[in-house]
Amino acid sequence: MGEILDRLYHMTALSDLIADPSYLLMYLLAFGLLYLGIVKKYEPLLLIPIGFGVLIANFPGGEMGVIQANAEGLVPLADGTMVDIWKMPLHDIAHEFGIMNYLYYALIKSGLLPPIIFMGVGAMTDFGPMLRNLKLAIFGAAAQFGIFAVLLGSLALGFTPQEAGSLGIIGGADGPTAIFTTIKLAPHLLGPIAIAAYSYMALVPVIIPLVVKLLCTKKELTINMKEQDRLYPDKLQIKNLRVAKIVFPIAVTTIVAIFVPTAVSLVGMLMFGNLIKEIGADTSRLFQTISNGLMNTATVFLGLCVGATMTAESFLNLQTLGIIAGGFLAFALSIASGIIMVKIWNLFAKKKINPLVGATGLSAVPMASRVCNGISTKYDPKNHVLNYCMSSNIAGVIGSAVAAGVLISFLG
Numbered sequence: 001m002g003e004i005l006d007r008l009y010h011m012t013a014l015s016d017l018i019a020d021p022s023y024l025l026m027y028l029l030a031f032g033l034l035y036l037g038i039v040k041k042y043e044p045l046l047l048i049p050i051g052f053g054v055l056i057a058n059f060p061g062g063e064m065g066v067i068q069a070n071a072e073g074l075v076p077l078a079d080g081t082m083v084d085i086w087k088m089p090l091h092d093i094a095h096e097f098g099i100m101n102y103l104y105y106a107l108i109k110s111g112l113l114p115p116i117i118f119m120g121v122g123a124m125t126d127f128g129p130m131l132r133n134l135k136l137a138i139f140g141a142a143a144q145f146g147i148f149a150v151l152l153g154s155l156a157l158g159f160t161p162q163e164a165g166s167l168g169i170i171g172g173a174d175g176p177t178a179i180f181t182t183i184k185l186a187p188h189l190l191g192p193i194a195i196a197a198y199s200y201m202a203l204v205p206v207i208i209p210l211v212v213k214l215l216c217t218k219k220e221l222t223i224n225m226k227e228q229d230r231l232y233p234d235k236l237q238i239k240n241l242r243v244a245k246i247v248f249p250i251a252v253t254t255i256v257a258i259f260v261p262t263a264v265s266l267v268g269m270l271m272f273g274n275l276i277k278e279i280g281a282d283t284s285r286l287f288q289t290i291s292n293g294l295m296n297t298a299t300v301f302l303g304l305c306v307g308a309t310m311t312a313e314s315f316l317n318l319q320t321l322g323i324i325a326g327g328f329l330a331f332a333l334s335i336a337s338g339i340i341m342v343k344i345w346n347l348f349a350k351k352k353i354n355p356l357v358g359a360t361g362l363s364a365v366p367m368a369s370r371v372c373n374g375i376s377t378k379y380d381p382k383n384h385v386l387n388y389c390m391s392s393n394i395a396g397v398i399g400s401a402v403a404a405g406v407l408i409s410f411l412g
Helices: 002-011 014-019 022-038 044-057 090-097 099-108 113-123 128-132 134-142 145-156 161-172 175-185 187-202 204-215 225-231 241-259 261-279 281-308 318-348 367-379 386-411
Strands: 074-076 082-084
Touching: 022 044, 022 187, 044 099, 044 187, 044 281, 090 099, 099 281, 113 175, 113 261, 113 281, 128 134, 128 241, 128 386, 134 318, 134 386, 145 161, 145 318, 145 386, 161 175, 161 187, 161 318, 161 386, 175 187, 175 261, 175 281, 175 386, 187 204, 187 281, 187 318, 204 318, 204 367, 241 261, 241 386, 261 281, 261 386, 367 386
Parallel strands: none
Antiparallel strands: 074 082
């Protein structure tokens, strides 16, 4: 009887949980992410799959955690032998390490899902606000400063150029871009960088107000953009916005392909999705597929796989915690640089711009714009800046993808 009870006890995960309490810390993290997604509604489409992925990855014996290869692409087998996982067939990966590793290496580390998600984002994005306020796109470009500032700082701390580039791209606030860049530059850091990128994307409603509070005055936050438009109307107006919306994705793809060809994987798919949307009825079936079924499927698998990389072994170490800290710095600097660019603009221009427009030069569309609009209406219920913020926000999507292409070109 005692032997049976002993075998039943060791059949469960209790013995492992007692022997290694770090699993309990990961459960708390998983519950925290699920709480933020379900109760606080912080990016539930991202945080709920990621949180659940963390949960299932940290049950001993469940074989749902993603095993991370080292810098040489080597992983240990059950007998301790080191093998190059890139040379293993997918069915062998599933057999040796579990189904979640199969999904991770087939969909994430292969680079398949990031361009698909960009295509979905393009199909759900309206470039109209940016085209109506093209000059505001400059603040989306200014917000990329955080990427390169953290890159330089990481080099000073001893990271390799490839690792520093992967760390800096977190400042673009775009999970797919961070994953795609890291796959090309420092694949051994993909787990912690994906964790940091998606965590900060989900925490945009917390981080943006914090940076805005530190850098902006009440007077600046009450600048009424519509009133400024009335006082200083733009001389150049787009006469046929529908045509412009169709020409724009074709033109951007062509220009990017010529000057930064390594960014075409992301920018090209973003623009293709948008083109399908703007053509209208003739491509409505493609639009429905890209923006709904395909996008939702990609998001589910991406979230679960990213969460599954957050095992106790890979997450609770100094390197991961350092990357998360560096990612926060990159994120905050990107927000701050957009705000500072607006402040500099306002020193010389008659037509003033609300600094919240600069704070949205991130790739987190449309959440960053919604957050900033909420801040604006808090000070003045009639001062809606959503459309103006979207101009900078959309430019940030393109800017971060181009920045990723530049990093890959120079460091890859």
